[in-house]
Amino acid sequence: MAVRTRGEMIAETRAKLLAAGRKAFGEIGYADASMDDFTGKVGLTRGALYHHFGDKRGLFEAVIAQIDAEMTVRLKARAAKMRTPWEGFIEEGIGYIEMALEPEIRRIVLRDGPAVLGDPASWPTTNGCMTAMKECLAELAEDGVIRDVDLEATARMLTGASCYAATWIANAEDPQAISDRATAAYRRLVEGLLREPQ
Amino acid sequence: MAVRTRGEMIAETRAKLLAAGRKAFGEIGYADASMDDFTGKVGLTRGALYHHFGDKRGLFEAVIAQIDAEMTVRLKARAAKMRTPWEGFIEEGIGYIEMALEPEIRRIVLRDGPAVLGDPASWPTTNGCMTAMKECLAELAEDGVIRDVDLEATARMLTGASCYAATWIANAEDPQAISDRATAAYRRLVEGLLREPQ
DNA sequence: GTAATATCATACGCGACGTATGTCAATTGG
DNA sequence: CCAATTGACATACGTCGCGTATGATATTAC
Numbered sequence: 001m002a003v004r005t006r007g008e009m010i011a012e013t014r015a016k017l018l019a020a021g022r023k024a025f026g027e028i029g030y031a032d033a034s035m036d037d038f039t040g041k042v043g044l045t046r047g048a049l050y051h052h053f054g055d056k057r058g059l060f061e062a063v064i065a066q067i068d069a070e071m072t073v074r075l076k077a078r079a080a081k082m083r084t085p086w087e088g089f090i091e092e093g094i095g096y097i098e099m100a101l102e103p104e105i106r107r108i109v110l111r112d113g114p115a116v117l118g119d120p121a122s123w124p125t126t127n128g129c130m131t132a133m134k135e136c137l138a139e140l141a142e143d144g145v146i147r148d149v150d151l152e153a154t155a156r157m158l159t160g161a162s163c164y165a166a167t168w169i170a171n172a173e174d175p176q177a178i179s180d181r182a183t184a185a186y187r188r189l190v191e192g193l194l195r196e197p198q
Numbered sequence: 199m200a201v202r203t204r205g206e207m208i209a210e211t212r213a214k215l216l217a218a219g220r221k222a223f224g225e226i227g228y229a230d231a232s233m234d235d236f237t238g239k240v241g242l243t244r245g246a247l248y249h250h251f252g253d254k255r256g257l258f259e260a261v262i263a264q265i266d267a268e269m270t271v272r273l274k275a276r277a278a279k280m281r282t283p284w285e286g287f288i289e290e291g292i293g294y295i296e297m298a299l300e301p302e303i304r305r306i307v308l309r310d311g312p313a314v315l316g317d318p319a320s321w322p323t324t325n326g327c328m329t330a331m332k333e334c335l336a337e338l339a340e341d342g343v344i345r346d347v348d349l350e351a352t353a354r355m356l357t358g359a360s361c362y363a364a365t366w367i368a369n370a371e372d373p374q375a376i377s378d379r380a381t382a383a384y385r386r387l388v389e390g391l392l393r394e395p396q
Numbered sequence: 397g398t399a400a401t402a403t404c405a406t407a408c409g410c411g412a413c414g415t416a417t418g419t420c421a422a423t424t425g426g
Numbered sequence: 427c428c429a430a431t432t433g434a435c436a437t438a439c440g441t442c443g444c445g446t447a448t449g450a451t452a453t454t455a456c
Binding site (some may be wrong): 003031105111112114115116118119120121122147149150152153154156157158159160162163164165167168170171181182184185188189190191192193198 | 238269310313316317319320326345346347350351352353354355356357358359360361363365366367369370373379380382383384386387388389390391395
């Protein structure tokens with residue numbers, strides 16, 4: 001069996017705590033997640049958690065950073081597959097809406113996140129998804145595809161629109177049908193930004 | 199001194215609890231508000247709270263309903279002052295953004311509300327503000343002012359956009375400047391819905 | 397006038413959090 | 427090679443907040 005160095009053991013402990021917290025936060029929510037409970041499930045105690053993350057909120061921040069990074073990667077990958085920057089932009093917004101359908105993302109990032117950490121735009125991770133959208137808009141503005149708009153303001157509002165659309169979908173009886181409506185409406189909404197109305 | 203009937207006393211107790219809860223929720227947030235604390239400040243105990251509202255969450259719902267009703271009245275009043283339905287619609291959206299600048303509304307309705315009660319659209323109050331926006335859109339659609347869009351989906355997304363814009367403003371160093379940018383960008387965004395681009 | 401009910405207050409138990417302290421292994425320095 | 431120190435956790439304890447069960451008081455009903 002491999003000799004495990006000290007550094008590896010520590011990294012493993014951190015990873016275990018992160019995974020356990022993420023699971024608990026995603027399944028029963030931040031407020032109801034007991035630290036004694038989910039640390040115990042991976043053979044640890046609150047002592048390890050306080051040592052590595054300071055407190056419950058610190059662990060939550062780390063979980064959010066992890067999820068946010070994953071989301072950014074996925075969005076970029078989706079957008080890169082499209083032919084034009086404009087289509088890539090649309091795809092990113094729709095991708096955001098669809099990802100928000102996943103219970104873990106909805107619960108942790110969209111629901112509890114703002115309540116526990118405050119404004120998403122000022123999270124330690126700087127919310128990769130929102131900055132990605134802003135960069136996308138900047139490129140479109142440079143190429144003259146969209147009208148002259150306030151990039152940051154527009155990116156923030158579109159992110160908000162996506163979130164609310166996602167919440168709507170997630171609470172619907174027929175999520176797929178609502179998802180179709182939401183993405184279509186989103187497309188219509190952002191098409192209003194185009195310089196040349198198609 | 200007026201003889202206070204029993205019914206009046208009860209109503210007064212309810213109102214006291216509602217006001218105390220609203221104040222505490224608005225100032226320190228739902229999670230950190232101690233029921234023993236804020237009920238004591240109006241000369242009552244948790245016993246009264248459990249009797250009238252069931253539990254902490256029940257009181258929170260009542261507080262949200264109260265604030266939401268106030269917001270709806272204010273928005274309607276603002277919109278009614280404008281000349282055209284379209285201007286009224288714009289005014290409602292901007293009004294929503296501006297109201298979200300008030301700490302109490304941001305904290306209770308926008309931040310803790312979704313975390314505690316879930317999807318705003320399915321709150322007991324049915325979120326007066328969102329339905330107001332939907333009605334506004336319906337009228338504009340009938341008059342042919344805006345393009346053919348999904349009313350509900352659009353209303354939800356615009357509400358989300360307003361919320362995120364408001365959060366942005368509220369966390370800025372110069373809220374007034376950001377407010378100007380946000381409202382301008384909002385105007386640009388919804389102008390994309392117009393049938394005739396101006 | 398008495399029974400019943402509504403309106404609250406009080407007492408209690410439970411769970412969760414945060415801190416303070418302890419323990420053990422690993423590293424460092426001579 | 428051995429002591430001293432540091433880091434990585436576990437354990438114990440105090441505190442606080444919630445929910446429930448119980449009790450007291452006043453009003454209403456009959």
